[in-house]
Amino acid sequence: MRHTISLSLALAAFWLLNxxxxxxxxxxxxxxxxxxxVYIVHRMDVVDHESQPLGLSGKILFYYVWLGKEIIxxxxxxxxxxxxxxxxxxxxxxxxxxxxxxxxxxxxxxxSITLTPGTVTVNLVADQIIVHALMGENIQLLEAGEMDRRVxxxxxxx
Amino acid sequence: MDIxxxxxSALCLFLGSxxxxxxxxxxxxxxxxxxxxxxxxxxxxxxxxxxxIGLMLQNPDAIVILKLVxxxxxxxxxxxxTSHAMAKAAxxxxxxxxxxxxxxxxxxxxx
Numbered sequence: 001m002r003h004t005i006s007l008s009l010a011l012a013a014f015w016l017l018n019x020x021x022x023x024x025x026x027x028x029x030x031x032x033x034x035x036x037x038v039y040i041v042h043r044m045d046v047v048d049h050e051s052q053p054l055g056l057s058g059k060i061l062f063y064y065v066w067l068g069k070e071i072i073x074x075x076x077x078x079x080x081x082x083x084x085x086x087x088x089x090x091x092x093x094x095x096x097x098x099x100x101x102x103x104x105x106x107x108x109x110x111x112s113i114t115l116t117p118g119t120v121t122v123n124l125v126a127d128q129i130i131v132h133a134l135m136g137e138n139i140q141l142l143e144a145g146e147m148d149r150r151v152x153x154x155x156x157x158x
Numbered sequence: 159m160d161i162x163x164x165x166x167s168a169l170c171l172f173l174g175s176x177x178x179x180x181x182x183x184x185x186x187x188x189x190x191x192x193x194x195x196x197x198x199x200x201x202x203x204x205x206x207x208x209x210x211i212g213l214m215l216q217n218p219d220a221i222v223i224l225k226l227v228x229x230x231x232x233x234x235x236x237x238x239x240t241s242h243a244m245a246k247a248a249x250x251x252x253x254x255x256x257x258x259x260x261x262x263x264x265x266x267x268x269x
Contacts, residue, residue: 017228020221075204079177082184082197090258091193114238117199120192122245132245132255134196 003052008038053104059157063150070147071116074138078117081134092133093122099148100127105155112147167215174208181205190256191248195241202237206230 015030016022041047049055081088100106110121110129118138123130133139142148177200184197210230214223 014228017221017224071203075177075200078184078196078200079180082180082187082200085187086189086193089188089193091190091255093192093255093257110242111235111238114241115199115203115234117203118196120195120199120245121242122249130249132192132195134193136258 002054003047003049004038004042006052006054007041007047008034011037050104055157056104056154059154063154066150067112067115074116074118078134089134090136092136092139093130094133094139095128095130096139096142098127098129099152100155102155105151108154109148109151112151113142163215163218167212170208170212170215174205174212177201177205177208191253192245192255195245199237199241202233202241206233206237 011034012030015034019026019030098106098109100109106124106127106129110124113119113129113131114121118134119142120132121129122132131139131142133142181197181199181201184200185194188194188197207230210226210233214226217223
């Protein structure tokens with residue numbers, strides 16, 4: 001029930017933001033659409049803690065701030081490599097162990113790695129991920145495990 | 159106030175354009191599929207953010223800003239998913255990445 005309410009609220013916010021018109025007709029159409037979508041989603045049986053991770057919502061903002069900083073640093077690094085040319089890079093493909101238990105945690109970690117320029121998650125099997133990196137240093141940074149620790153903390157808090 | 163907004167908006171847009179250009183140059187310059195994907199990552203993340211932030215500063219209307227924030231969030235969720243799908247598809251169809259010889263030997267020894 002909690003998840004259904006949060007889904008309806010999210011859909012309502014989405015509609016209001018996208019339309020920007022507040023006449024009765026438009027709002028009524030929005031209400032009907034939301035009811036139809038919630039009905040379909042219920043039939044598909046996908047309203048659960050995985051599609052609506054309520055516990056994450058607050059904590060994840062701090063993680064986003066940290067991830068944003070990391071992304072900016074990685075971007076500067078990759079742009080430097082781009083202008084220096086292909087002699088500056090040394091691509092690596094390695095397997096890294098991850099400590100996350102839930103699917104949600106694993107997905108957050110794998111997506112964060114891919115989102116950071118210079119590293120891409122190629123595959124995820126059980127508790128190991130295969131990462132392709134532009135530089136060896138990127139892998140060392142991942143193996144140092146700060147991102148891994150932060151995602152695990154995020155995972156445990158929800 | 160208006161001038162300050164305009165200047166910071168222009169700076170953001172300029173930086174974003176430069177990063178987009180860098181991403182494009184990287185796609186041409188880098189030697190193989192996987193490394194090119196990293197170059198595309200620059201365009202996906204910081205370049206897109208910078209351009210969207212620049213556009214937000216252009217328009218003080220709250221609903222426009224919120225729409226742009228929504229676009230930014232969606233980009234940041236969708237682009238790693240597509241990158242991963244491409245990388246996995248390439249790997250599954252047997253495309254071998256071009257690896258640095260020295261680094262790779264280190265990797266094998268340590269694992």
